[in-house]
Amino acid sequence: MAQEYPLPRYHYQIDWGGAKISFTEVTGMDMQVEVIEYRHSDSKDFSKIKMPGMRKFSNITLKRGKFENDFDYNDWFGEIANERVSGRRDVVIRLLNEKHEPVAVWKAQRCFPVKVTTPDLKSDANEVAIESMEIAHEGLTLVR
Numbered sequence: 001m002a003q004e005y006p007l008p009r010y011h012y013q014i015d016w017g018g019a020k021i022s023f024t025e026v027t028g029m030d031m032q033v034e035v036i037e038y039r040h041s042d043s044k045d046f047s048k049i050k051m052p053g054m055r056k057f058s059n060i061t062l063k064r065g066k067f068e069n070d071f072d073y074n075d076w077f078g079e080i081a082n083e084r085v086s087g088r089r090d091v092v093i094r095l096l097n098e099k100h101e102p103v104a105v106w107k108a109q110r111c112f113p114v115k116v117t118t119p120d121l122k123s124d125a126n127e128v129a130i131e132s133m134e135i136a137h138e139g140l141t142l143v144r
Helices: 072-080
Strands: 012-016 019-021 025-027 031-038 049-057 060-065 089-096 102-117 130-136 140-143
Touching: 072 102, 072 130
Parallel strands: none
Antiparallel strands: 012 019, 012 089, 025 060, 031 049, 060 130, 089 102, 102 130, 102 140
């Protein structure tokens, strides 16, 4: 039976190194294929042909609220600082339906943090302190 409405984008779960962590926002899950243009010297056409080239992936940004005694972002950032291969992790992002079952699953392979942003502090603000981490990866695939 076909689904009658699209899935909401707010019901998701992230598996990060074996722990399921909640995030307020996940962005940057896009993939591209570079275009190769080519024309060989004896071609009778006066235009180039186009072929698919190498794939490119954007960095993924994860945002979440800051909690007391929670230093996961900074610990992972410290582990990877000296390019220790053991510090890389696979990150799995699951889009869930109303029964909390995964309907789309993306896997980013061999991730490592490239940027950690601490919350902005403001004395007259009335908002949650949000921290973010930008991670690089070696490939993003949709798992079926």
